[in-house]
Amino acid sequence: MSVVAAIPQSAERAAPKNIGDRALRIVLKAAALAIVLLVLAMAFEMVRTSVPSMRTFGWSFLVTSTWDPVAERFGAIPFVYGTLVSSFLALLIAVPLGLGAAIYLAELAPARIRPPIAFLVELVAAVPSVIYGLWGIFVLAPLLRTWVQPALGKTLGYLPLFQGPPYGVGMLAAGIILAIMVVPYITAVSREVLLAVPNTQREAALALGATRWETTRIAVLRYGRSGLVGAILLGLGRALGETMAVTMVIGNRPEVAISLFAPGYTMASVIANEFTEATSEIYLSALIEIGLLLFVLTIVVNALARLLVWSVGGPVKTVRE
């Protein structure tokens, strides 16, 4: 961005004499540092409040699967499993769709219909989670129960993935709802990555006689590869932490089941469901420790994603349109 660089550097570097200028700089810096402070405070608080649980259960918290609030024995395995499986399922559906839509929006669609479609994709992302959940309970789950699951059971029932009674709510419903919810993020970020690919890339390929698709495949997708992986990771980060919609359709049973028809539980939903009911300190602490796990997991995924996305377009959006 040359806009800022155009200001003479020497005038900028000199310490401002005006007291208003000095105050302004301090206020602005403080505001920016607030976010650093906030993230640190968050990490500190989550660790502090999950100490009782860490002390009591140690590493066994991460490798046991008992979740018994009455006996006060807690293990996180069913929730970690549910979070990972539902997110993976979501990506399985969302990645091809999201990348396809992004390619269409950035490369192949007629210029006139791009902005309205991009706006509609934004709206898909703007629909509140609880509304997806509502739709999941009353439309998606019955649909799965009466049509999709019996059909899957009949045709692919020999696979352990598609066995068991069709409840409607369960891992499959959670995966589908999550896919619907993360696909607009993957689309939007991938589109930005593709738009950040320099035009000379396209021009070179087109000049050699490549078709639009070949240009996209050879000159654009390959150039933006790492950014696209970042976009997918951002989608994964969303899926891992998505709470309300999943809580409403996953069935909320803390068990590890192979079948996608079976109810499950995720880290985010157990917090949503049980936090206000956690009567003892250790119960609450165990829930917060699950929150801490989720926090660390999403931070790692998001940090990685950001660095990858930035590697294509830089940290500041410079979108050609």
Next chain:
Amino acid sequence: MTPGVRRRVNVLMSGLAAVAAGLVILPLLLIFGFLLWQGASAVNVDFFTHLPKPVGEVGGGMANAIVGSLILIALAAALGLPLGILGGVYLAESRDRHIPWLARFLADVLNGVPSIVIGIFAYTVMVLPMRRFSALAGAFALAVIMLPIVMRTSEELVRLVPASLREAALALGIPEWKVLLRVVLPAARAGIVTGAMVAIARVAGETAPLLFTAFGNRFWHQGLDQPIAALPLQIFAYAIAPYDDWHRQAWAGALVLIGLVFVVSLAARMATSGRFTGVR
């Protein structure tokens, strides 16, 4: 490959990409259609003016939840917007090497932290010390969610202000702070308003961070240090309850909420169209 095959592959892949784009948007139409079909009949005057009826009685409304949501959003905006805008200005203006990079990075990372985790944070710093669920705690959680969004969009839009404007003002000997307040920020106003509205649209529908901060309430709000109702919370509570009448109201609430979110999103889009799209 022969040219014919290459052309056909091109058509096929373009078609598949278009289908993918259609499938991404399809749920929006399905969900909005269902909301209209199921919810429109339950959106009436009572819905906007009455409190929820006790369990078992038919009727009542979500007036308290609508008011509660507006209070929460206003409080969160009062907390999060100024800080976010100032931080964004810093990110756009500073030529420091490390702090802006770190703040930008952490803002993006914070933006990806699940809202339920932010709820836990608000619980430990607000609810535990105050010993009760409160509107303040809910608003704090929402403000934390807004902050990174506002910061990053403000940064982007302050960057779009032409350097010549600023240079002209500085050349007249006007101090920097005045240039910022009177020249740069007004020039970026439309964009900053957009960022603010995008952030508001995002938190308006947030449910998870309010579950154990604002907590919800079946009555009118009773002060900022008390639990308060919120539209998304009420929709959630009604959706998982076993009563048909509550389900109807949940649909109605969802219709109102989605209407609110769409109107704000659309307004955000309008505020910048024409003015900045050329520059971007």
